Amino acid sequence: MNAVRITSFGEPENLIWGEYSDPLCDMNEVIIEISAAGVNRPDILQRKGNYPPPKGAPHDIPGLEVSGKIIQIGSQVTRWKIGDKVCALVAGGGYAEKVNVHESHCLPIPVGFSYEEAACLPETVYTVWHNVFQRGHLQQNEGLLVHGGSSGIGTTAIQIAKACGAKVFVTVGNEEKGNACLALGAEKFVNYKTEAFWEVLKNDSIHVILDMIGGDYFSKNLDLLQPEGRLVYINAMGGKNVELDILKIMQKRLTITGSTLRAREVSFKASLTTEIYEKVWPLIENGHFKVPIFARFPMAEASKAHRLMESSNHIGKIVLVPSS
Structure with a gap:
């Protein structure tokens, strides 16, 4: 061959x-x-x-x-x-x-x-199902934030989560990508190059975050999550070493997880x-x-x-x- x-x-x-x-x-x-x-x-x-x-x-x-x-x-x-x-x-x-x-x-x-x-x-559906639903336990009417919403993982997560009754929010790098995510069922997008996602979404109820960025997104994700929220990692393109505020996790009863497949x-x-x-x-x-x-x-x-x-x-x- x-x-x-x-x-x-x-x-x-x-x-x-x-x-x-x-x-x-x-x-x-x-x-x-x-x-x-x-x-x-x-x-x-x-x-x-x-x-x-x-x-x-x-x-x-x-x-x-x-x-x-x-x-x-x-x-x-x-x-x-x-x-x-x-x-x-x-x-x-x-x-x-x-x-x-x-x-x-x-x-x-x-x-x-x-x-x-x-x-x-296969790669995107398996990744999304395992991390968002099996590990992140996303439920109907909950809010899901997907970093990198226009990626293959992102477009898959938007559609499956929407079909299961969740509300989906995404971060993207430009307006074209954001509008594409809206067309697939996302509620709102944030252009991370011009806006702070943690400020734009602070009044939206975010229960699960699927993150492939890591780095300085970590603490912002913790701030944004609702009590009992779940933060799920599938990559760390922005850096794998972060500073962890244990008290914040305890006070909000957060779960931090992630996986490779x-x-x-x-x-x-x-x-x-x-x-x-x-x-x-x-x-x-x-x-x-x-x-x-x-x-x-x-x-x-x-x-x-x-x-x-x-x-x-x-x-x-x-x-x-x-x-x-």
Whole structure:
């Protein structure tokens, strides 16, 4: 097969499309012939050498979410058959023509969704469901603040939280991004380049905050949260070391949590897949969710996709398709 390899850590130009060994199919795995692959921030971290894949995943092929057809099944596979159209969460290897994945980490492509749209679902939907709903315990009529509302994670969080009856607020970098978030169901946006989000939103009831920034947002998040509020971290792009006011947490009875998904065990991802299929897939198939795809690139041009993501000029998702 062909795949996008990280030839050395560093710049996007180190992503090279070329021949690579076919993946092997374990007894509980399937092989997917990839039709599309989503691009995510962790892919950039891996390219730079800051996010190594877990044991068993390709060390030099990025990519955490794919869609396509199953072309091979392991001897113990019971859920799928050859020819099934699926999307899947993978621990790596998504920027390729084929990938192996545990059968329990696959989902059927939602009715009415293209391969490209389906490839943009797993990484963001799994991340949002686990962090906002399982860890953050977001409830109907509560307020959710999403930092980076126009990102793939942000646009996913807006729509799922809205469909579940929550009110969603976002921070964004410009008016265009903010208006895009409003169109997806957000109540209000704050342009963090011109306004202080903690001032603009202080009269809105914020119960859960999904933060990928960290740094000096930390104390402002604590100030903004309602009593019993939950602060959930999925990244720390603005800095991982912060000053913690323990008394404030005690007085407001706050919960601070966070997670990474890639290295979690097979059984955890299987359980999460089952819950998403039962609770999120019906929302998606009933028209409560759409994938805002900003740009598509052939895999041979993965470097361009990474440069676009690093520029933060996109709204929603960036997707790759195999190069002919």
